[in-house]
Amino acid sequence: MIIVMKAGAPKDEATAIMKELEDKGLQPMPLYGVERTVIAVIGEERDLSIGHLESFKGVEKVMRVVEPYKLVSKSSKASTTIVEINGVKIGSDQIAAIAGPCSIESEEQMDKVASSISQLGIKIMRGGAYKPRTGPYSFQGMGKEGLEILQKTAKKYNLATVTEILDIRDLDNICEKADMLQIGARNMQNFELLKEVGKTKKPILLKRGLMATIEELLLAAEYILAHGNPNVVLCERGIRTFEKAVRNTLALATVPLVKELSHLPIIVDPTHGTGKRSLIEPMTKAAIACGADGFIVEVHPNPSEAKSDAQQQLTPDEFAILMENIKPIVKAMNKTL
Ligand code: PEP
């Protein structure tokens, strides 16, 4: 950490802040310039509050030199984390393909989806039982009944499942019925939820918040790891920008950047990332080409009748074409499906 004192700040103001740092077990190293003093601080800076230090008299600014996260950082673990679900090793040379409807709507709907995706070799199915909807009058999901359908269908087709958790009170039931828990974009900074899923050993799919920075995404993951769960898969699902032509702006540079910063695997959601059916295949290809460990796509037997996200779900036939068309990119990246 570097502390820059204001020009002309008296020496005793620098002394006061150095005493505080020493009391906290850190080693301040002052550099007295002609105009101002700069203090380099040696020691664990993550426990220090920048706001607190900046409140000292005479301090102009305080700058971190290391990232505020630790456990998710590449510097704390050199090898890539692999999260294994139903034989799919997310974070390995195998591209993880996750598919399924936005919402679980009926047993018949789930059966159709599961049957079609399992024929394509998909091993992980998505489906929301609890839906985070912008308006309270929109379909909120089938809840417990939806979870039962998800579990039953997955068992029939030997699929693993990922489903979103919105409320801590549903944790035990969802853990019992599903294989992976999704923390959706709207809950990426629901810190109590992050702590609770951190106490389980369940694989977690942590989606980037609509307005979250990459650092905030990594700090959200840090919460889960800090509470004991190392099985986190990050997901870039687009962010809200001024652009109106797409539902979200799919920030694919997140993928290689996260790979520079963290050992956690990262997949891409081109469905919510674009909100537009025609863009899903090209962006899935782009995701694989920029190094994503996998992708998650919404598939519905009859998208126009879907109770949520109708405009962005693929039919099983369209998804089968996508799975075929991405093969050359997977091969070019020296990966397998
Ligand atoms: C979803 O997966 O259906 C969903 C609501 O995703 P997100 O949290 O990324 O909006």
Ligand code: MN
């Ligand atoms: Mn959706």
